[in-house]
Amino acid sequence: MGIIVKNITHIYSEGLPHETTALDNVSFEINDGEFVGIIGHTGSGKSTLLQHLNGLLKPKSGSIIVGGTDITDPACKLRDIRRKIGLVFQYPEYQLFEETVARDVAFGPKNLGLTEEETEMRVKEALGLVGLSYDELKDKSPFELSGGQKRRVAIAGVVAMKPEVLILDEPTAGLDPKAHRDILDMAEEIHEHEGNITILVSHNMADIARLCDRVIVMDKGHVALAGTPKEVFSDEKRLTDIGLSLPPVSYLMHRLNERNADIKADIMDIDAACREIQRFLGEKG
Amino acid sequence: MIRDITLGQYYPGDSLIHRLDPRIKIITTIAYIAALFIADGFIGLATSAAVIFIVTAVSRVPLSFIMRGLKPIFFIIIFTFIINLFMIPGETLISLFWGLTITKEGLRTAVFMAVRLVLLIIGSSLLTLTTKPISLTDGIESLLKPLKVIKVPAHELAMMMTIALRFIPTLLEETDKIMKAQQARGADFESGNIFHRAKSLIPILVPLFISAFRIAQELAMAMEARCYHGGDNRTRMNAMKMRAGDFVFMVLTLAFIGIIICERYFI
Ligand SMILES: Nc1ncnc2c1ncn2[C@@H]1O[C@H](COP(=O)(O)OP(=O)(O)O)[C@@H](O)[C@H]1O
Ligand SMILES: [Mg+2]
Numbered sequence: 001m002g003i004i005v006k007n008i009t010h011i012y013s014e015g016l017p018h019e020t021t022a023l024d025n026v027s028f029e030i031n032d033g034e035f036v037g038i039i040g041h042t043g044s045g046k047s048t049l050l051q052h053l054n055g056l057l058k059p060k061s062g063s064i065i066v067g068g069t070d071i072t073d074p075a076c077k078l079r080d081i082r083r084k085i086g087l088v089f090q091y092p093e094y095q096l097f098e099e100t101v102a103r104d105v106a107f108g109p110k111n112l113g114l115t116e117e118e119t120e121m122r123v124k125e126a127l128g129l130v131g132l133s134y135d136e137l138k139d140k141s142p143f144e145l146s147g148g149q150k151r152r153v154a155i156a157g158v159v160a161m162k163p164e165v166l167i168l169d170e171p172t173a174g175l176d177p178k179a180h181r182d183i184l185d186m187a188e189e190i191h192e193h194e195g196n197i198t199i200l201v202s203h204n205m206a207d208i209a210r211l212c213d214r215v216i217v218m219d220k221g222h223v224a225l226a227g228t229p230k231e232v233f234s235d236e237k238r239l240t241d242i243g244l245s246l247p248p249v250s251y252l253m254h255r256l257n258e259r260n261a262d263i264k265a266d267i268m269d270i271d272a273a274c275r276e277i278q279r280f281l282g283e284k285g
Numbered sequence: 286m287i288r289d290i291t292l293g294q295y296y297p298g299d300s301l302i303h304r305l306d307p308r309i310k311i312i313t314t315i316a317y318i319a320a321l322f323i324a325d326g327f328i329g330l331a332t333s334a335a336v337i338f339i340v341t342a343v344s345r346v347p348l349s350f351i352m353r354g355l356k357p358i359f360f361i362i363i364f365t366f367i368i369n370l371f372m373i374p375g376e377t378l379i380s381l382f383w384g385l386t387i388t389k390e391g392l393r394t395a396v397f398m399a400v401r402l403v404l405l406i407i408g409s410s411l412l413t414l415t416t417k418p419i420s421l422t423d424g425i426e427s428l429l430k431p432l433k434v435i436k437v438p439a440h441e442l443a444m445m446m447t448i449a450l451r452f453i454p455t456l457l458e459e460t461d462k463i464m465k466a467q468q469a470r471g472a473d474f475e476s477g478n479i480f481h482r483a484k485s486l487i488p489i490l491v492p493l494f495i496s497a498f499r500i501a502q503e504l505a506m507a508m509e510a511r512c513y514h515g516g517d518n519r520t521r522m523n524a525m526k527m528r529a530g531d532f533v534f535m536v537l538t539l540a541f542i543g544i545i546i547c548e549r550y551f552i
Contacts, residue, residue, distance in 0.1 A: 079473075094495070
């Protein structure tokens with residue numbers, strides 16, 4: 001199931017004094033099974049874009065085709081779209097509301113009209129996938145959990161709907177380094193386990209470089225750059241102009257490359273960087 | 286969109302009206318509303334309408350923007366119009382089915398009342414459209430100050446209003462976000478019977494209340510961290526001061542009220 005976004009434009013509060021063009025003629029494609037990263041500074045339109053992908057917002061113009069159906073078509077059933085596309089908002093823990101963890105996670109599957117048994121199975125599976133123990137937590141109130149755990153429960157609430165596309169909007173914002181790593185490992189694991197399309201918005205370039213097959217760079221409502229992490233992070237000047245940076249390893253390799261052109265610049269993971277530096281030092285003897 | 290509600294909203298600008306002292310604006314608005322109900326004839330209402338349109342033009346707030354705020358109240362206006370039209374006894378103008386009659390007095394009252402309501406809404410919207418919420422509450426505080434002798438907590442009331450006004454957009458935004466997040470989980474707020482719909486509000490209301498309490502707590506901490514301790518001996522950064530323009534506006538308003546009173550009692 002691929003996603004094709006064609007020339008979408010979105011204007012908030014059109015006609016009012018505070019009108020903002022949040023998306024301006026945005027186009028891109030996402031192929032089946034891809035892990036896609038979206039980067040861009042705050043206010044560049046990332047969240048607006050994500051909300052279009054599952055029909056929460058309608059574009060002023062343009063079309064979005066998900067698995068062959070045009071979801072901007074008014075005749076299209078939103079319920080079917082939301083079954084296919086799971087969107088985890090920024091700070092999703094603020095949307096928890098049920099008395100127990102299990103019931104909160106079950107909210108989505110129940111809305112899909114699944115039976116009790118199916119729902120319970122989904123809840124178990126989803127909590128497992130986000131790395132929480134069903135037996136320990138199922139009867140706890142979600143409000144007693146730690147910040148990182150709350151966030152996982154909230155993500156499980158969407159994962160339990162088994163979406164074919166899982167969208168995570170800055171899932172690690174405000175978490176400590178360990179919880180940060182856990183959440184991303186979890187995203188990677190779910191991606192591998194479910195074979196779904198995963199779309200990740202993040203400000204952490206190292207994460208994007210490590211996890212993504214492709215990167216889309218947003219700037220002021222436009223797609224500024226798109227391509228594999230290698231392609232995108234090779235255009236350092238463009239990225240810094242937009243106000244973004246390179247992943248640290250990539251930054252180091254670019255600086256070394258400036259000093260000595262023998263060192264390759266397009267390296268993003270630490271091990272490869274070590275090998276490259278050792279190779280260079282070895283050659284010099 | 287939930288954010289597009291214009292009633293009570295501020296329309297940024299720098300017109301003569303925007304720059305008036307908020308106290309003057311509050312008093313003249315109250316006077317204007319009173320005048321609308323004193324006005325009892327064609328001349329009075331026509332003058333009132335002319336006055337408000339002139340003020341609107343001077344304020345440079347687009348009329349279309351004000352009218353947008355009228356939309357939610359449109360139903361009430363139509364409703365009062367119809368009630369007045371049929372319910373007031375008097376000289377029959379047209380007889381309809383079921384014994385419904387439109388009388389001359391009914392027609393007159395209906396039209397006048399509708400015009401009054403529209404002008405009243407335009408007038409009071411202009412106050413909030415041209416005055417920043419903060420100035421508005423400052424104005425109210427200053428006007429309530431004399432009541433301190435009878436133990437009216439003017440400062441506290443004004444502070445509560447300031448906070449409420451400040452957080453209305455924040456809470457609307459929050460509601461919008463929560464609704465979207467629950468919709469993304471397949472929640473449906475639009476179909477089903479009334480019980481079903483009421484129940485579907487729980488996933489919005491619980492997180493909303495939690496957010497509201499969180500915001501309130503954070504605000505209280507921030508205020509305490511900056512040594513807020515109530516209104517006693519508090520001075521202001523922007524002290525309100527009456528200027529020539531304010532006096533002129535006051536005099537014009539008095540003249541307007543004069544016309545309305547003359548029209549009612551002497552013509
Ligand atoms: N609900 C909304 N109403 C009005 N303007 C909005 C709303 N949401 C976002 N915007 C504006 O749209 C632009 C893009 O915002 P957003 O998509 O949230 O960016 P990002 O997620 O990249 O930070 C910003 O200028 C923002 O102020
Ligand atoms: Mg965002």
